[in-house]
Amino acid sequence: MTSLSDLPIRDDLRGRSPYGAPQLDVPVRLNTNENSYPLPEPVVEAMSKAVAAELRDLNRYPDRDAVALRAELADYLGHGLGTANVWAANGSNEVQQQLFQVFGGPGRTALGFTPAYSVHPLLATGTGTAWRDGSRGPDFGLTVGDAVAQVREYRPDLVFLCSPNNPTGTALDPAVLDAVLAEAPGMVVVDEAYTEFSRPGTPNALALLPGHPRLVVTRTMSKAFGFAGGRLGYLAADPAVVEAVQLVRLPYHLSALTQAAARAVLEHRDLLLGTVEVIKEQRDRIVAGLRQRGLTVADSDANFVLFEVGGDQRVAWRTLLDHGVLVRDVGLPGWLRVTAGTPQETDAFFAAIESVPTGSDSGPAGPAVPPAATGPAPTETGTV
Known part of the structure; x- marks a missing residue:
């Protein structure tokens, strides 16, 4: 029987295990x-109707750019963002993979501060991006001095910051983000998958988008919206970043059914x-x-x-x-x-x-x- 080791896979993938939780x-x-x-029954009913309306036309490709969905996501985010500032994909993991594909790759480097989201280095490996494992303090915090020192040491093309951080739950000090934005030579990605659960007064990164064209904020509908099985993630950034990720996205990557269901969920966001x-x-x-x-x-x-x-x-x-x-x-x-x-x-x-x-x-x-x-x-x- 053929085993994985018998196949001509890339050398840097040998001995690795796929991501997963029990x-x-x-x-x-x-x-x-x-x-x-x-999901509450009114949301289930709305999703059922929205999906049913798409079924007869599944012989046609979906809206390749998911314009209507992106407009509704921008409306949810506020901060003066519009459709051109938002991009959506099958979970924030795919959004981040697209960022690695367009801003990382062979000969380029990404930096994260561990312990943090363990998928980020896997995405780096999958795209041939060199991953640099930065560090946090003993309390899992990240100081301005430590963050800046590590950015200066590695000069990464991509910096990943999580707020709140997974697995620690700690929020990012805004001063750290300011300092990293000022020091980083490449893109700065803030993963805000859990931001809706933050305690009152905890800032997010959306307000910093104007004037920072290399800042990207990624989010998901999996957690607060209870849409984990629907697989819908998105980013907010300068319109040029949205144009950039479209260079590497797969054609028609977001199905008509996913778009319809996600829009129905967003219409009931206050309930959810x-x-x-x-x-x-x-x-x-x-x-x-x-x-x-x-x-x-x-x-x-x-x-x-x-x-x-x-x-x-x-x-x-x-x-x-x-x-x-x-x-x-x-x-x-x-x-x-x-x-x-x-x-x-x-x-x-x-x-x-x-x-x-x-x-x-x-x-x-x-x-x-x-x-x-x-x-x-x-x-x-x-x-x-």
Whole structure:
């Protein structure tokens, strides 16, 4: 039987494993930062009608440039952005891949500050771009001095910054972005996949787009909109950047069905975004509960929490799984990441974590969990 090693694949891909997180059938899945709330029935009905209207014409190619969808995304973003400032693709991963294709490639370099989104270096490899692994401080923060020093050292063609950062949940200091924009010789990409979950007063990068033609902000409808299965990501940038990515995008890359469904979702954005505040309450509840338990927890502006287990994270991960709760081992020794979901899922997580030993302690720690949020959960229409 032929194996992968028998095929004439590129040398730099040999020995690598594909990206992936465990997809296990367990009662509580809190490992991939999905929105735990199903789409409300009015949104499902609107999507069904929108998709049905496209079915008869599937013998024709879709709008190659997704103009109507991009206009509605620009309207959602505000900040004076228009259709020419926005580009959409099948998830923010494809958007970022297109950025690598047009601004990276052989002989070019990209820089990220780890721990950060693990797909970025994979996209670099796939496009033949040299990846430089920058670093963060012990608190997972990134200072102006450290960021500028690393940009000066590597002189990258692409710099990737995440705010909030995955897997740590930490937001980016605006001063860091300002400094990187001033120092970087190439493109600066700010991945804002989780920005809707940020705490009040946390800035985003959209306001900096005017006057910064090499700044790109990427976003997704997977998280706050609960559209992970729909695969819709987008960027906001100077119109010249949108023109640039069209040089490498595949013809008709975004299907008519995806465009129709995404537009229906955007029409109901107020309804869908109603779950965001509920999820933020659960995130803050998780942070408080874990800290009461004596664990170190990273500040989070996302829909997930990174926490130190006080021992081998693989043992803690398995213990939680044995109790029906799937979280994410992100490869940081001693740390795990848990998605904030429904109040019931938070209850299950806290019940399971009581069985996880802390430090050298071989037995479960005593309960130290705040009460569940008393506000009502979202109804079928998504209100709270």
